[in-house]
Amino acid sequence: MHQLKSITLSLFIFFALSMKGQNAMVKSHQMNTMEKTKPTKQHQISLKKGDLFLVISSITKPDAQKAMNAYFQKVFPIASKYGFKPLANLPIDNIVAGSYKPNNFFGLYTWPNKEAAASFLKELPNSELKPMRLKIWDELKQSAIIIDQETTLTFSNEKVYEITMLYNKKKLKEKKINKHHGKVLFSKPVSGYEDLTSGSAPDYLAIIEWNSEEEARAYKYHAHGALDNEETFYTHIQISEDK
DSSP states (O other): OHHHHHHHHHHGGGGGGGOTTHHHHHHHHHHHHHOTTSOOOEEEEEEOTTOEEEEEEEEEOTTOHHHHHHHHHHHHHHHHHTTOEEEEEEEEEEEEESSOOOSSEEEEEEESSHHHHHHHHHHSOHHHHHHHHTTTEEEEEEEEEEOOSOEEEEEETTSEEEEEEEOTTOOOOHHHHHHTTOEEEEEEEOOEEEOSSOOOOOSEEEEEEESOHHHHHHHHHHTSOOOTTEEEEEEOOOOOTTO
């Protein structure tokens, strides 16, 4: 666990890879919501056994773009050499539960295994990375999950995706979610966690698909129960126009 915690700290470096063009993307999503004639698009993610799957969000400092650009120019070529891959972005539409208020999106990423992340750290240690990180983010939360079996996640541009972190041994109510027309795409215990403020680690991370935000809220506020011991966000998948 200590080794994985050290690895997750280094992985924060990649979160803002897709920050450029974020405002345009959000505007595009709003237009898509209004234009019902647009075709359904899907984005599929394949996770292999042994992958280190990362879910990252942040509170980015104002005017951090210059520092961010320098950061990624330095670290991304090295990370790519060891197999690091961005998988998807899920822009945040609403914060539902918890006091944490990230100001952009959730990013999904992988390393091929935790050894690859450790190799990256040997070449570019945290002692060099951390001072640069602190110039970019006020907060940066990352949950890391070791994939124990082959997993495929399929996202649609017509759906709402609830991202939930559960704390203090709180359990996901999967039967109730299914009964209220939700679909649990992903639910796993968190293997490693880091943030910039020494906060508590979540026990579980889940991604839940809903047909609409209204449907998600109907479950959350009428069937789910108390919203304590969780951080919950409604998001949508970002899919490029050429897909």
